[in-house]
Amino acid sequence: MSISTLKVTESRANLLDESNIQFGKLYSDHMLIADYEDGEWKAPQILPYGDITMSPSTTFIHYGQAIFEGIKAYKTESGEVKIFRPHDNWKRFNISAERMAMPEIPEEIFIQGLKELIELDKNWVPNSYGCSLYIRPFMFATDEFIGVKPAEKFRFMIITSPAGAYYSKPTRIYLQKEYIRAFPGGIGFTKAAGNYGAAMLPSKKIKEMGYDQILWVDGVEHKYVQEIGTMNVFFVIGNTVITPDLTAGTILAGVTRASIIQLLKEKGIAVEERPLSIDEILEASKKGTLKEAFGAGTAAVIAPICELNYEGEIVHLPEESTWEISAMIKKELADIRHGHIPDTHNWMFTVC
Numbered sequence: 595m596s597i598s599t600l601k602v603t604e605s606r607a608n609l610l611d612e613s614n615i616q617f618g619k620l621y622s623d624h625m626l627i628a629d630y631e632d633g634e635w636k637a638p639q640i641l642p643y644g645d646i647t648m649s650p651s652t653t654f655i656h657y658g659q660a661i662f663e664g665i666k667a668y669k670t671e672s673g674e675v676k677i678f679r680p681h682d683n684w685k686r687f688n689i690s691a692e693r694m695a696m697p698e699i700p701e702e703i704f705i706q707g708l709k710e711l712i713e714l715d716k717n718w719v720p721n722s723y724g725c726s727l728y729i730r731p732f733m734f735a736t737d738e739f740i741g742v743k744p745a746e747k748f749r750f751m752i753i754t755s756p757a758g759a760y761y762s763k764p765t766r767i768y769l770q771k772e773y774i775r776a777f778p779g780g781i782g783f784t785k786a787a788g789n790y791g792a793a794m795l796p797s798k799k800i801k802e803m804g805y806d807q808i809l810w811v812d813g814v815e816h817k818y819v820q821e822i823g824t825m826n827v828f829f830v831i832g833n834t835v836i837t838p839d840l841t842a843g844t845i846l847a848g849v850t851r852a853s854i855i856q857l858l859k860e861k862g863i864a865v866e867e868r869p870l871s872i873d874e875i876l877e878a879s880k881k882g883t884l885k886e887a888f889g890a891g892t893a894a895v896i897a898p899i900c901e902l903n904y905e906g907e908i909v910h911l912p913e914e915s916t917w918e919i920s921a922m923i924k925k926e927l928a929d930i931r932h933g934h935i936p937d938t939h940n941w942m943f944t945v946c
């Protein structure tokens with residue numbers, strides 16, 4: 595499928611100040627658009643980044659048929675631009691699409707589109723270690739119709755934005771039972787827009803209480819850990835790394851999560867994917883076997899947790915300087931991404 599390209603007359607890449615990247619403030623010169631109509635994808639276009647117009651009756655604004663992805667491109671020391679595991683995001687995008695009754699996006703639009711868009715905007719990929727170009731593919735229903743029914747027209751787009759080295763100060767986590775993120779049969783396993791809309795009020799409330807992220811628990815027994823905020827979650831208890839399993843369909847299958855599990859297994863570190871209850875975490879903390887806890891996702895990569903508040907019962911994690919497993923994984927992932935160590939898993943997809 596050929597992608598037509600209309601280039602900007604003058605690049606804005608000079609606006610990028612690598613020493614002071616404010617995430618999401620600046621978007622690269624170009625964006626990709628592909629429309630789905632009459633049962634098929636039309637040829638994608640790369641255009642200068644800019645506003646899009648739409649009818650007020652556009653269906654996704656009302657009924658939320660909208661999904662997205664988050665991916666990062668990195669520059670290696672030799673100046674090559676590479677994307678971390680984009681095929682996994684493409685597959686997950688199609689899983690989200692299926693659940694939301696949206697059309698599958700073919701590899702030649704998603705992956706080839708990424709490649710051409712990022713090659714064109716390669717000057718927007720920061721050079722510094724830990725910095726990256728954040729890539730946001732998304733799709734939304736574009737029927738001009740306010741009746742409730744699955745749409746027939748859709749738009750797929752990709753925009754990109756430079757991201758700085760993400761220093762995550764140790765996160766304070768609040769466990770609340772009042773709000774539930776996901777339940778079996780729902781859409782917890784998708785990156786559907788509505789999941790994030792529904793999380794805004796609970797996260798606003800815990801921020802007002804001085805906490806950074808919510809620890810989501812299951813909606814039936816209110817005791818099994820799911821995720822923190824918009825990240826997967828890992829606990830190191832004794833010498834074992836534990837993360838909730840994906841079988842209930844209530845947890846987003848993170849690419850970072852899968853990469854961490856694989857790296858740990860290769861190093862012979864015990865990893866368990868299984869239900870993990872709050873009681874088990876509290877008990878480990880009391881016994882002194884709770885060693886590390888962290889969130890994992892594309893944005894922060896690894897976000898260490900320093901405190902957990904469970905209905906007033908406060909668990910403090912050990913001093914982060916004593917953590918070995920998360921520090922090692924964080925460094926290894928960054929080294930693979932910037933080409934400091936060989937990419938033995940073929941995780942890096944070369945753009946140019």
Ligand SMILES: *Cc1c(COP(=O)(O)O)cnc(C)c1O
Binds near residue numbers: 821825846847891
């Ligand atoms: C995107 C996301 C993650 C992390 O997935 P990655 O592929 O590692 O970025 C975890 N949980 C939720 C709810 C997410 O939206």
